[in-house]
Amino acid sequence: MSREILFVLEYMEKEKGIGRADMINTIANAVKTAAQKGVNSGQELKIEINERNxxxxxxxxxxxVDSVSDPKTxxxxxxxxxxxxxxxxxDIVELEIDPSTLGRIAAQTARQAVMQRLRQFEKERIYDDFKDQVGNIVTGTVRRRERGDLYIDLGKAEAVLRSREQVPGEEYQPDERIRCLLLGIDSTPRGPEIILSRASPRFVRRLFELEVTEIAxxxxKIxxxxxxxxxxxxxxxxSTDPRVDPVGACVGARGARVKTIVRELGGEKVDIIKYFSDPREMVLEAFKPAVPREIIINEVDHRILLKVATDDLAVAIGRKGQNARLTSxxxxxxxxxxxxKAAGDxxxxxxxxxxxxxxGIDASSASRLVEMGINSPGAFEGVDAEDLIDAGFSADEAQTIIARVSASTAEASAAR
Structure with missing residues (x-):
């Protein structure tokens, strides 16, 4: 068994990077536990393994004791x-025994402990290798699709791109290269699980940080x-430097930088605007080329009402309200x-x-006059009190209106 143990120690150390002391402790504890549950049940044991041979x-x-009642203890x-x-x-005395007497179960348990420690080490290595890459972009190869989720080979480990973290319309085939944001590492009963994303806003932000040196x-600043x-x-x-145009830096010469990002995003549109701390200026900038005709800001409820001309309405709202939502x-x-709508509209x-x-008549009377077709001062020509009474006005209302129209007409004539 010593040759087997030596082989395991050398393999784990060279191929897997698990130290000898770690594996020796794992094997010794496994053998001890199994033996104490098997042929050496009830006996306290001490196990040591020579790390060299x-x-x-x-x-x-x-x-x-002076009288033995249990020879096992x-x-x-x-x-x-x-x-x-x-x-x-x-006192406690150590009586050396032949390891072969510990039984086959102890040997099998030792082998199982080695495999379990190997799996545990692989899980720990995955976490250690990728914990510092959370928030960075990683490149991998699509391996398979299961229930809408994509499993990506990152070389040292396998990661998952959940369906909710995928971009609508994007399709990937096995063996195809893919770039994703390493969103996080989840703890599961099977060990650490690397979670990727292409739908997260941080994915696009990270692309800009990689592509635009001024952001890096x-x-x-975004x-x-x-x-x-x-x-x-x-x-x-x-921009922290007044000499640097922040929008131009992100767009790049002839749009080279933003085109690279758009290609990575599969044609997703990217709008880059200058930031203003004043919400009014921000709204004006964000809605270009649409120009709001009136902006009403409600500081208490944190709401902004925009009144936009008919021609700009579709641009301001966007497809299915997309532009309005994103701007909000x-x-x-x-x-x-x-x-x-202007007053004359x-x-x-x-x-x-x-x-x-x-x-100088009241708005209610004026509204009733407009409904019966009298929509201008000139329309009163030939209209008398009887006509107004027939239209539903009381006699007093009709007389008052006719008197005011006559007085206004007389004043206009005198002024001429």
Whole structure:
């Protein structure tokens, strides 16, 4: 058995990187535990393994007594003194035994312990090798798909790209190369599990950090970020150096930098804008080329109402509300968008306001006049009190309106 143990120690040390002391401790404890449960049941044992030649030694630990009642745990004082001169009652004496007497179960258990320690070491190595790479981009090879999840070979370990971390529309075949963000390492009953992502906003952020040197060295900062995987990403950037255009640095010469990122994202659109701390300026920048005609900011509820011209409405809202949602996440405010209407855009309202301003009548009466077709001062020509009464006005209301129209007409004539 010593040759087998020596082979295991050398293999584990050279091929797997597990130290001899670690494996010796694992094997010795496994043999001891198995033997104490088997043929040496009830006996306290001591197991040692020589790390140079793999030879195993075993001892039974016996208590020195003057009358032996259990030979597995006790030894007579006279015999004890022959083994260990000077042994006294109550002392523990080590009686060497042949390791082969420990039984085949102990040997099998030792082998199982070696394999278990190897699996445990592999799990620990996975964690140690990848714990410092969390948040970085890794490259691997697609191995298989199971229930919508992709399993990626990273060389030293296998990782999983969950279906929820995949980008809609992207398809990968076995043996295809893939780049992902190492999102985290989860602890599972089977050991550490490496979790990847291509849908996380941090994936795009990391791509920018790798592609744009000004972001990597801190000259350009990504201040705000919003993404809908597979469709569009919006980032807002600033520069710590007034001589550096943050947007231009991210776009690159002739768009080279952002094109590289867009290709990696499979054509996902990327909008890069300049960051402003003022939400009003931020909204104006984020909605370009659409230009809000009116911006109403509610500081208390953290909401912004945008009134946009009809021609810009589709651009501002975006496909299925995508642009509005991303902009809302980008600036951190709730956005409400509605169509802008100038005062003259509503003919009924304009007619009512005109009658009120011209004749000094109340808005309710003016509204009723507009409903019966009198929508301008000139429309009163030929209208008398009887016509208004027939339209539903009371006699007093009709007389008051006609009097005010007549007075206004007289004033206009005098002014001419």
């Amino acid at each position: 793999g030879q195993m030694h075993a001892w039974a630990l016996l208590k020195v 006790e030894i007579h004082v006279e015999r004890a003194q022959a083994i260990q001169p000077g042994a006294q009652l109550g 060295d801190g000259t350009v 201040e705000a970020f919003a993404r809908e995987p597979g469709y569009r990403t919006k980032i807002a950037v600033t 996440r980008l600036i951190g405010w709730r956005l409400d968008i509605e169509e802008f 509503d003919p009924v309202r304009s007619a009512i306001d005109l009658l009120v301003a011209t004749f």
